[in-house]
């Protein structure tokens with residue numbers, strides 16, 4: 001392990017003798033040998049080796065270290081010896097560690113066991129070391145047949161002096177007094193005090209991979225050592241007492257320099273019934289625990305990666321090097337489960353990601369763990385998804401993952417949930433007591449839609465149910481929802497006294513809050529629920545029954561990442577799915593997105609803002625949104641399309657009569673063909689740099705696309721901003737400005753004339769759509785632009801209507 005220890009320092013070894021001398025001294029003093037002793041021993045060695053530096057530097061100064069240990073331990077009269085052995089001394093620890101390491105190392109190198117045999121070309125060792133046959137200097141290590149017994153030179157605990165190392169093992173036994181040191185990367189962290197009773201049980205046990213004593217169940221033991229990591233990780237060390245396995249070692253992770261494993265005493269845990277869980281299950285359980293207990297929210301979080309990093313830290317801290325990062329670290333990844341492999345089309349090499357965010361890959365072979373030489377990527381993931389059903393049985397239908405574009409690529413990992421869950425701060429009151437008679441139909445029975453008169457639950461939707469008997473959204477209801485989205489100026493908005501979106505910016509970034517930009521007054525669906533007398537199959541319960549259509553998550557060809565599509569033709573007004581995610585407060589969302597960077601910001605959260613217009617100032621825990629990034633359902637895969645998307649989000653009241661918390665459900669805006677991508681207009685303003693979520697280059701393909709080229713809309717936006725700033729700063733105007741810029745952003749062509757033409761075309765193609773709305777919107781734009789902003793336009797874009 002000295003080899004590993006010295007990797008960093010050896011990289012830049014100079015040639016000049018003086019430099020080499022200094023280097024050798026520095027290296028030895030760095031690990032705790034006294035300088036004057038190092039100088040003296042080094043001089044002697046140089047004489048012995050005829051100034052052949054190669055011998056001295058070989059194997060990272062092994063000969064020199066050996067010689068120093070020899071002096072240190074075999075000659076009690078040596079200067080400084082007493083002082084060093086009174087307390088725990090560095091030389092002693094290092095010497096022992098070196099011995100352990102050399103025990104497990106399988107590299108041919110000058111023998112430290114004092115073997116009389118020498119390999120051809122082996123460097124002659126200093127006289128003293130060579131003379132001690134069968135004894136490791138500094139410890140009383142004897143070879144006894146095939147076993148090595150190491151004795152402590154000084155007994156510091158009540159345990160027996162000897163511990164036995166198994167024949168096949170490449171490991172050595174560690175001494176209790178050595179467990180406390182962390183000063184080298186070779187450190188072994190062990191339980192500090194072992195109960196005397198524990199020791200007897202393990203004393204004669206064959207030890208396979210180097211951890212020999214555990215004081216309490218599940219106490220972690222970190223073993224760092226070099227060499228043969230693949231073997232170490234393939235083995236599961238079991239130390240046996242009389243009748244059943246007593247100690248288990250779970251090899252977890254390793255780099256070339258360090259290995260991490262857990263050991264625990266099964267006799268203390270569960271006795272003979274105990275069985276070893278597989279590494280995959282341990283990782284999964286730990287990831288779940290990390291997410292819930294420690295709030296580790298990164299979608300990329302992997303327990304295995306954490307362990308790999310730990311190994312690397314041990315090495316770096318111990319060697320005082322930061323060189324180890326990424327270059328030639330050997331990673332050990334768990335093998336994907338058999339079931340997962342069977343599910344994979346075409347290939348057993350899986351890349352996780354697809355949205356260009358993840359580049360790690362897994363490879364399978366016959367062993368449990370496989371060593372993969374790390375090349376560029378360190379971001380490696382296990383397989384999370386069942387390609388036959390991304391919901392893992394959480395929905396009534398299976399939703400497969402289909403990839404016809406790039407073999408073996410899967411969506412990024414996330415937790416599939418069929419219902420919303422709160423993250424932490426969000427406050428939701430779901431108590432039945434809040435549902436009054438007017439909010440439910442307790443007198444109903446069976447199917448409310450089959451009754452001649454609508455029940456109380458239809459009051460919310462103007463005395464008529466929003467659904468047809470076929471479970472589709474009624475056309476009129478749908479048209480109003482679409483119009484609200486496409487022609488916002490036609491519909492009333494409310495303006496918050498203090499907008500939670502603005503307040504959150506102030507709280508998080510200490511920015512001055514802007515006035516509320518306005519929120520549309522939304523049209524809700526109200527479904528029957530638990531306090532109602534109707535049955536679970538009532539026709540006014542659509543969204544709460546969950547997904548019933550055949551859907552697929554698929555990789556898009558337009559480089560939008562993953563998308564969602566139906567595997568069957570969908571009629572207009574069909575319920576597709578709900579947007580499910582974590583219920584966050586806006587502050588939680590803002591903080592989360594400020595923490596994430598670049599490609600990690602890959603979802604678009606949905607605001608639950610219908611209730612924000614109350615006169616009261618909303619508490620932060622009441623201003624909510626949904627985020628499907630880490631926990632979500634298939635809706636997290638629905639891509640955006642500007643203006644003419646084929647599904648629309650509609651708010652749905654189910655459990656609570658207020659609109660503080662509610663559901664977001666997607667319905668088709670028109671008939672959708674089987675395998676046609678389902679798209680939704682996120683309502684995104686591609687020019688809003690202040691939005692907590694990063695905008696993207698839009699590839700929706702719509703002729704009304706407002707995100708593919710934003711240069712002209714920028715001019716328009718500037719013009720409108722200037723105009724509004726000059727003319728009025730009233731809240732209402734600002735709200736209008738927001739809507740207007742969204743409309744203007746649709747002008748991806750060269751000028752506003754083109755935009756008006758496009759708008760006209762659209763309304764012509766949809767006679768039902770109000771031409772008046774187009775005209776009104778155009779007139780508003782024209783008035784604003786005519787009132788003095790033309791100067792901001794390049795000449796060719798000057799308005800000429």
Ligand SMILES: C[S@@+](CC[C@H](N)C(=O)[O-])C[C@H]1O[C@@H](n2cnc3c(N)ncnc32)[C@H](O)[C@@H]1O
Pocket residue numbers: 354355559560561562563601602603604635636637638639640641696697698699700
């Ligand atoms: C809610 S996710 C949709 C699922 C996403 N495609 C995936 O693979 O996870 C939103 C992200 O998808 C991508 N996206 C959605 N619509 C897009 C579009 N029209 N053009 C380009 N990228 C789009 C963007 O990266 C966006 O941040």
